[in-house]
Amino acid sequence: MAERNGMVEKRGSGLWLTHLGLIIGVAFIFFPIWLAFVASTVDQQDIVRPPMPLLPGDKFFENYGRALVSGVNAPVATMLWNSLVMALGIALGKIAISLLSAFAIVYFRFPGRKVFFWLIFLTLMLPVEVRIVPTFEVIANFGMLNSYSGLILPLIASATATFLFRQFFMTVPDELAEAARVDGAKPMRFFFDILLPMSRTNIAALFVILFIYGWNQYLWPLLITTDPEMNTIVMGIKQMFPSGDDFAHWPTIMATSILAMVPPVIVVIGMQKLFIRGLVESEK
Amino acid sequence: MATLKLDNVKKSFGKTDVIHGVSVDVEDGEFIVIVGPSGCGKSTLLRMVAGLETVTSGEVRINGKRVNDVEPMDRDIAMVFQNYALYPHMSVFDNMAYGLKIAKVPKPEIAERVQTAAKLLQLEPYLQRKPRELSGGQRQRVAMGRAIVRKPAVFLFDEPLSNLDAKLRVQMRLEIKALQRELGVTSLYVTHDQVEAMTLADRMIVMNAGVADQIGAPLDVYANPETEFVAGFIGSPPTNFIDAALVGGQSGRIGVRPEHIALSDTGLLTATVGYSEALGAETLVHLRTGDGAQITVRQDAALPIPGEGETRGLSWTDENVMRFDASGLRQH
Ligand SMILES: Nc1ncnc2c1ncn2[C@@H]1O[C@H](COP(=O)(O)OP(=O)(O)OP(=O)(O)O)[C@@H](O)[C@H]1O
Ligand SMILES: [Mg+2]
16 A cells, blocks of 8 residues: 555656656747747838737737738738648648559559559659659640649659558458458448448548648649749748848748648637547557 | 359459369358358458459359349348447447448338347347447347348358357357357358358358368268368367278278277277366276377276376277378268
């Protein structure tokens, strides 16, 4: 009994220490974001003149309104929309393609199966940045500059997601596929009725990751969108920075940064439950 | 209802021959159990009937129709898998209804058929649950229900009880038997458990390394094993085998069942008593003969139990002796 009490006490102080550590960590990470938020609610003068304010000002609606409607190069609303289309396109496209290719690789014996598998594997070693010049060439020749398809298509192929689904499909017992076959399910029916619902937590987890991946794309949109109307938010922020003697309106830039964070946060929070479940367990 | 005919069915995986030609005629409504040790090809044989495995040569006929190249769903069979293979994300109802949905059976009829099956299997309270919320026995029943609702011509079972505990296994065994009687559906049932085989089968197929050593009614097979393998595999404790030369025979071995040997002062053979197991109604006495062979004697509990280390005679009557030649075939 005594031993037990000791354990509890020890755990008690340990608990406080852990919490303290975590709180400091959170404050450390959160502080710059808080500063950005504060900066997005005050006047240009307040920022330029030290010291930097630590409490929000009264220009919230004014600054955010201006950012959304006019922005610096393009209205933030437009850029948000572009980013949303791109991130959704990439996330959903990647998931669809990799589900199908994993399904083919795991459940079908076709000539060249191994070859295709290794080809997919190879693309792992070729991130966007490495193949960016030839990819640009291709997209340009297809006339897809300044278009959503140009933004999305080159980023859709995903070896990582294909691997993830392949791994998951291989843990699905063969008997299940056989039972479905005896029940009369054709392959695609098995895919949609059984495999897809069984993968839903994995899909959710992957969606969150891929959405953020797509949202944070910087180099590729920078390269292929010249029209401000097609700018995405992440590259848009960079383009707002003053070059040379330009005058920068920092509150608007900060408001834009905060706005750029909102959609990924919504996605993460909204899908948190499924996301975590997908990472820790696979339902069988 | 349906008949099932296997005609010299063979199976090879690449260069390895797994089934070396099995022929059997299954009558309408018959319960056939395929029994044999692990790896002898029971599942492979069943899966060829199901259409999950191609037939290398020979013919499978259901109701006289050759089905070698027919898809499983069109063979009019239903299969119960060892691990149940229930769809984890579907409710019990949907699990049972899935095949009917695909076959485009009208909704009211699906509901009615599932209800009937659920009632038969006492699954009514669980229809809305997911498989993971059920016990092993209940999952087993759902797997049976999924087979029943389709009203197939042939039921195929692949070791459906092997994941259950001993008590539940006995109970489900009785239920399966009762159910099959009631529905009268031709059934093929795979097991490696000879007690299951003895109790369930109308006829059983004893498989040995890809060959059907013997096909017959359980008691016939028990009383008249055609090969040494069958004599040793069917019956528990197994048949005692004694070198024929020791008891005045020629080549080969003789087999005598434990219940057919009596301990006596003098006998056809002498052996040293090892340990004894008193099981209540009967006692199993384990002995070792001069050449090291193990002998088990099953005797009435009322008889005295010999002490360890004693030397006793073994006696049996000639009509209980099964003679096998050097290749293991029965000599009559
Ligand atoms: N896909 C396959 N490829 C190659 N060999 C196989 C394949 N499937 C089964 N075998 C072989 O065929 C033989 C029979 O297998 P099978 O599964 O039919 O045995 P079983 O009698 O059902 O055994 P158990 O009681 O352990 O289930 C085994 O030796 C096995 O190794
Ligand atoms: Mg098997």
